[in-house]
Amino acid sequence: MKAEQLTCDYLIVGSGAVGMAFADVLLSETDASIIIVDKYAKPGGHWNLAYPFVTLHQPSAFYGVCSRELNRGVIDKTGMNEGLMGLASGAEVSAYFDSVMQETFLPSGRVQYFPLSQYEGEGKFTNITGGKTYDVTINKKIVDATYLKTSIPITHKPSFTLDDEVDFTPVNTLTQRVRGRKNYVVIGGGKTGIDTCLWLLSNFVNPENIHWVVSRDAWLLNRKNTQPLSDFFFDTIGAQANQMEAIAQSTSIDDMFDKLEEAGVMLRIDKDVRPAMFHGATVSEAELAALQTLPNVIRHGRVTHVGKEALTFQDAQWAMPEDALVVDCSASALTNLEIKPVFEGNIITPQTVRAYQPVFSAALIAHVEAAYEDEATKQKLTQVVPLPNRDIDWVPMTAAMLRNMHIWGEAPELRAWIHNCRLDGFSKIVHGVAKDDMAKLQVLGRLKAASQPAMGKLMEYMHGLKASGKLAF
Numbered sequence: 001m002k003a004e005q006l007t008c009d010y011l012i013v014g015s016g017a018v019g020m021a022f023a024d025v026l027l028s029e030t031d032a033s034i035i036i037v038d039k040y041a042k043p044g045g046h047w048n049l050a051y052p053f054v055t056l057h058q059p060s061a062f063y064g065v066c067s068r069e070l071n072r073g074v075i076d077k078t079g080m081n082e083g084l085m086g087l088a089s090g091a092e093v094s095a096y097f098d099s100v101m102q103e104t105f106l107p108s109g110r111v112q113y114f115p116l117s118q119y120e121g122e123g124k125f126t127n128i129t130g131g132k133t134y135d136v137t138i139n140k141k142i143v144d145a146t147y148l149k150t151s152i153p154i155t156h157k158p159s160f161t162l163d164d165e166v167d168f169t170p171v172n173t174l175t176q177r178v179r180g181r182k183n184y185v186v187i188g189g190g191k192t193g194i195d196t197c198l199w200l201l202s203n204f205v206n207p208e209n210i211h212w213v214v215s216r217d218a219w220l221l222n223r224k225n226t227q228p229l230s231d232f233f234f235d236t237i238g239a240q241a242n243q244m245e246a247i248a249q250s251t252s253i254d255d256m257f258d259k260l261e262e263a264g265v266m267l268r269i270d271k272d273v274r275p276a277m278f279h280g281a282t283v284s285e286a287e288l289a290a291l292q293t294l295p296n297v298i299r300h301g302r303v304t305h306v307g308k309e310a311l312t313f314q315d316a317q318w319a320m321p322e323d324a325l326v327v328d329c330s331a332s333a334l335t336n337l338e339i340k341p342v343f344e345g346n347i348i349t350p351q352t353v354r355a356y357q358p359v360f361s362a363a364l365i366a367h368v369e370a371a372y373e374d375e376a377t378k379q380k381l382t383q384v385v386p387l388p389n390r391d392i393d394w395v396p397m398t399a400a401m402l403r404n405m406h407i408w409g410e411a412p413e414l415r416a417w418i419h420n421c422r423l424d425g426f427s428k429i430v431h432g433v434a435k436d437d438m439a440k441l442q443v444l445g446r447l448k449a450a451s452q453p454a455m456g457k458l459m460e461y462m463h464g465l466k467a468s469g470k471l472a473f
Helices: 017-029 045-049 090-108 171-177 191-202 230-249 253-262 285-291 358-371 375-381 391-409 412-420 427-431 438-467
Strands: 004-013 034-037 111-114 117-121 124-127 133-144 168-170 183-187 210-213 220-222 296-298 303-306 310-313 317-319 324-328
Touching (some): 004 017, 017 090, 017 358, 090 111, 171 324, 191 210, 191 285, 230 438, 253 391, 253 438, 358 375
Parallel strands (some): 004 034, 034 111, 168 324, 183 210
Antiparallel strands (some): 117 124, 310 317
16 A cells, blocks of 8 residues: 655644643644644544543643643632642543644644554654555654653552453443442552552442551652642742741751651651652642551562452562452552653654653743754753652752742743743742732742742762763763
8 A cells, every 4th residue: 555645844643631731732833734643533642541430639720731721710619629729530531632722723724633543663654554655755854742651550560460260450441340248458558559549449348448558658749739729829939938948948858858848848648657659649638648548558568469369569568358359550650760852853842851850841831942043052941850750859850940930030932932831830920919918929939039049959869860870861
């Protein structure tokens, strides 16, 4: 079968959140033609395979694409997120991205979308249902929006072995398997494990019947400190000032985390267990309190085997409770932690240039591509903020984020773009402070005064981590 010949300015591989956010800015700020290729049947990437009760962990108000709001600034009136900005469900996010494609991208006449297609490289892709092949002439660049690979619970292969007789389910099918069980064994201490334990609790499972297997405890973020509304100024911007002061006043990395916890920036489930992990997950204070009601948290490291009678760890065994459904929540959110240049010749590889915000990062990278000519300038403005895994990874992540914010602050055009970008979330809160609002100005003054000393302390800690071999970059 002869390949159909196509032409475009930008070929975007992946119509997940990153690819959609990137394409949205190109569409708004250039006259470029765009081809989007994706393996899924609909836009949204991994949201197509989300488990039924998944929600965003960050406010919907600064998620999605720049040009279209996701939740209209709704404040939750009930539940464990009560009083905070709404968190879109997986179904809402999936429908949102489909609407963006059908109502904004395709009607523009400048976007061609090829779902159910496998990208082969060098501008070639194949429809995976009919086998039709395409060969694209690309006038400008390829955008690899699949580089930040997400491990999906439903397709994830567990790292442990499993006996056939074990009553086992990935989290995606938990809602179909939940009836009539006496006990639930939840394997995984990250965001998915948190979501699963909270869902079981909210559906009246007794805390003592939930057995949570946590290989590493995690430092968590207080969601109250992520609210992009002026009503939350003292929580959101106040937390940033508290963070800078905690870093600047610390005497070691452990002391820094202790001070961050005392300042309300970091949270942990058990005060007696020192977290070794940080993935940037957020919880509300009500969610944290609910998780703290769980009496059976199993901390023996990683599971190596799941048997009918026991879980096996590297150095321990744990007896399985009766009539237990084992729920696999062990998939890692992001599996590709290796950094590469965002701009490299005719390839753009979107990665995080601000911590916790991949869609804002993708939008900013697209704007830099549209607004700047020189590749060296583009590279300077889009230095990658490394994704965290261990607790100590918070140090280089935060240092890189502060570095980028300083660089952006010295670029007036980019600074103005960030202020007007819906996905930024926080610039409008800061710029909206009245000149006679002394309480808020004092917070901003604290933030500014502590930022440089904090950066110095982070660099000191990074040098120590590199010298000890704990950091490779």
